[in-house]
Amino acid sequence: MREHNRFLRGMSAWMGFHAVPIEYERQERFAGQTKYTLKKMLRLASDGITGFSDKPLTLPMTFGILLMLLSGLGLIALIVLAIVSGVAPWLWAVCGVVFVQGMSLFFMGLQGMYLGRMYDELKGRPLYIVSEKHNLD
Template sequence: DLYTEHLKGFDVVNAKRANRRGESVIKRGTAKLYYRLLKRIVPFEIPLDTGDFRLISKKVVDALNTMPEQNRYLRGQIAWMGYKTSSIIYERDSRKRGESGYTYGKMFKLAVDGITGFSDRPLWLVSRMGFIIALLSFLFIIYAIFAHFIMEQTITGWTSIIVSATFLGGIQLFSIGIIGEYIARINANVKQRPMYMVESSNIESVKTKKIRS
């Protein structure tokens, strides 16, 4: 019971699915893959196999209202706050009537919101990949020069052109990654998320005592 768990001192009580009855193999597989991927690339813990159905305290609601961002990803925002969290596992039956209106397109948008809203790891991967490609290409260019002047073995064919193009491509990827890092910081400031979440405070009680005295 969600409320019973809440009375134990938890501000967030998730309803965690024990299964996904009634869903296709593709939907179950992509959902499982997405949540595992998201768990690895975000810097905080997001509960697995948990949707948006949960109990949250007024404290969490007030904190949510301080986050004015437009593309809301509630399960990520609530987990990001870091309040005391618990989960209740339940058996979800298959849908009795009708069909889900949550299409694959909506699922894809939700996945993009979750990744781009809470992780800059894709930008990190792009910049690192560009750096590695450029470095390997540069080392091959050094080898080609060494082979030509020292070993007197000229590398013929399209190899030099391909390596040069790969080197420039790596530099471009690396540059895009650096630009992306700056954009990620701009994006973080635009969201205007609070820097800290206060779990409890006695400021009001202190003010009251001063007024009474």
């Protein structure tokens, strides 16, 4: 696979290799300290998350739907309160702002889904991986 950001743990899982845990006792480091800084560890985590999952791109859509549902429930509560007793006018505005923010997040998540699909196509990963060829000479 010709990718610039190679996350080997994810690539081996993507290709279908089975992983089994191996228990061992790690000895103390013989000398020195690790040269793998926090920045490098965060980059490794970022490569793993963004290279093999589109969940971060769909999170805004989920939060947007939740905000729209929350504002809908708030609107129902405001209508009931308006019938029973007076409601401050700014509460209607807050409910509207929360709904608009929810819509905004929803459409950001929708764009993220499209970007994720384009990213998958641009990676150019093969549809199939052939492990052996027989009688093709």
